[in-house]
Amino acid sequence: MTSRTESPSVSVERALAILEAVAQEPDGLSNATISRKLQIPKSSASYILRTLEAQHYLNREEATGRYRVGLKILSLSRGALSGLDVREVALPIMRHLMEKTSLTCHLAILDGPDAVYIEKVEPPGFIRMDTWVGRRMRVHATSVGKALVAHIPQERLERILSESGMEKRTAKTITTQPKLLKELEKVRTQGYAVDDEENNIGARCVGAPVFNQHGQIEAAVGLSGTVNQVNPQTMARIVDALKDAARHVSMQLGYRAPRRNVSG
Amino acid sequence: MTSRTESPSVSVERALAILEAVAQEPDGLSNATISRKLQIPKSSASYILRTLEAQHYLNREEATGRYRVGLKILSLSRGALSGLDVREVALPIMRHLMEKTSLTCHLAILDGPDAVYIEKVEPPGFIRMDTWVGRRMRVHATSVGKALVAHIPQERLERILSESGMEKRTAKTITTQPKLLKELEKVRTQGYAVDDEENNIGARCVGAPVFNQHGQIEAAVGLSGTVNQVNPQTMARIVDALKDAARHVSMQLGYRAPRRNVSG
């Protein structure tokens, strides 16, 4: 006598969970591991896995019997990004910003409780950020995350935090709500957010908000570099370029800058 | 009395088919359209769609009720590409090649009957190729496709062609097997393949094979541009740079060039 409408498609849920689990493991996963991890009877897992393989969403390694994500997943990625016009608008501006700063440039939007990268522009050279289009980041520990949630209603922020918590990523991570709220206040007045090794040791990032024609937050532009690249000397120039770029994107989206005490 | 093992998970198959269908439509798809297109009873589709939405693989537009692919799909993309070491090796070389030629550079591998882009490096500027990492291309109409299938056993090629046919993409598309075989012979002797508006009017591409340490075809590097960019005058320089780059990648994969009549 459990509630009837619990989940109308257990196998689909499981299939998706399997895809996620396998995608996280670079070396793939075996049937047994999957069924243990996800608490699926191995016989059931076996059937689902074969279906996923038949549809080419998973590939099975002959030798080890392990499953890996197939390339078919990628053909879906286009659909996920199409319709995000911020992305198209922002790309050339991000390129310019990358060239100006020689830093990795990201565009992120809020999706559920996470900040998700929807575009990435890398500088030439050997320093690589371990990020990719589609990567999800916690909002409390990243510059783009802060830039995004600094401009949403507090009630939505609280839902996000209660859902995903404030994991301590490094020693510098902000892990309490009062501190984060204070930080977000600063983000709003300054017009940009900083992540000073709060998500990854050795990485320092800055992020600025992008608004749409209705004045709502739409995305955030971010610059990421090592602590050497983004240091007290270079910071001012970097932040200026970043804010410029973010403003530029906002304007192209139809955003009209709010009245400031500029023209005295 | 149908064979029992026909398909052990119809709902999973359907869910995947739905994802694919929705991903192809930039404006999303409604329940009714989906059930018509995929011949799924609308009630069944309704349940599956709600499951996909609950797992954030699809988002439902409040206003229209249409479903679009969610960003969660993207988090899986990483897993699909990890483990492809060609990609890592090739990227810097592709960057260099792009700068040298100012053309869009692709890396593609054979996956089932298709050539799939697994890396893309774009030149600055306004000309954009409608391609993306994950995009699947027919082998008979693209330069990377030809470069790939020119170095597989003929029996495998025949399986590919019987599976996916030789669709006439433009007036110049090669649509018969004898002609393709002759073309592939040329690809092998020349060391590169050409797509002269065979896939898209106005686009001319060249592709060269990448071999691994066992001497097997592993990937193909491609350069794509407009017919103006890739013309008889520029062709020689472009092909030289391309072949150089492909050789370079092969060597980094441990490929030792086969004995040629070089040292007389």
Added chain:
DNA sequence: ATCGCATGTTCAATATATCGAACACTAATT
């Protein structure tokens, strides 16, 4: 405004996927 048409959701019977046990197989251990 009223009518038709199309859409999405709910329900209960039925066709179907699911799961534990048993099996076959491999790899590592004694």
Added chain:
DNA sequence: AATTAGTGTTCGATATATTGAACATGCGAT
């Protein structure tokens, strides 16, 4: 070499998703 532990697959009973019909809702046309 024999034993053990682990893996993946098959099978049939059973619990479950599926489906057509019915219902409710929204939209455009007359």
